[in-house]
Amino acid sequence: MTPYSLTIVEDETIVRERLVKLITEHSQFNLLGAAADVAGGIADLIKYSPDILLTDLGLPDGSGIEIIKAIEINHLDTEAMVISGFQDEHNVFNALQAGASAYIHKHDKNQKITDAILSMMQGGAPISPVIARLMLQKFQKPQPVKQLPEALTERQIKILKLVSQGFSSKEIAEKLNISYYTVTTHIKNIYNKLQVNSRTEALHEAVKLGLLE
Secondary structure (H helix, E strand, O other): OOOEEEEEEOOOHHHHHHHHHHHHOOOOEEEEEEEOOHHHHHHHHHHHOOOEEEEOOEEOOEEHHHHHHHHHHOOOOOEEEEEEOOOOHHHHHHHHHHOEEEEEEOOOOOOOHHHHHHHHHOOOOOEOHHHHHHHHHHHOOOOOOOOOOOOOOHHHHHHHHHHHOOOOHHHHHHHHOOOHHHHHHHHHHHHHHHOOOOHHHHHHHHHHOOOOO
8 A cells, every 4th residue: 555645734843753753653654744834834735745734723823724724725635634732612613614634632642643644544534532522512502601700811811722722730830931820820710700610611611702712
């Protein structure tokens, strides 16, 4: 069997190198390019016309959704798989609507990437469990939108966006150069304002209220 040709777009060096290693060591894949931004990803896509595109969404110069859309714009026969830390409704559904055939959460340690790619190429649509749950919630009977008793602060919205990208409280504290305790306090206040009890519920409410756009 001829190996599937493939390009990768991932801005985090460690993650990109891990993906490159997985792909190059697998006999059924032929890696053609590994870019770190939207411009490089689209350039590789046009240059190589690969069978498969693996792309992150949050990139330095834009969104991986732009690269997925470039497949149709350039009339390419390429299957797109998202491997991202984003797990909010807005990004998931935009990626799928743009043409992604699969959506894997990059921090899902139980998901074997190469198996997921092969499943996609055999007609499957592999999706990480956390993403699948989000999709199920989308198609459940809609509940009345809750009104915020108090608006979220700019800092709280920023923290909520980082939560939606899959970052832990410790990682958020490091990114914002604030203490872990301050982050957890903000998250508790966010829960109170959104009238929820978990991160998943908070993200679901935030999407309905347009706070993550």
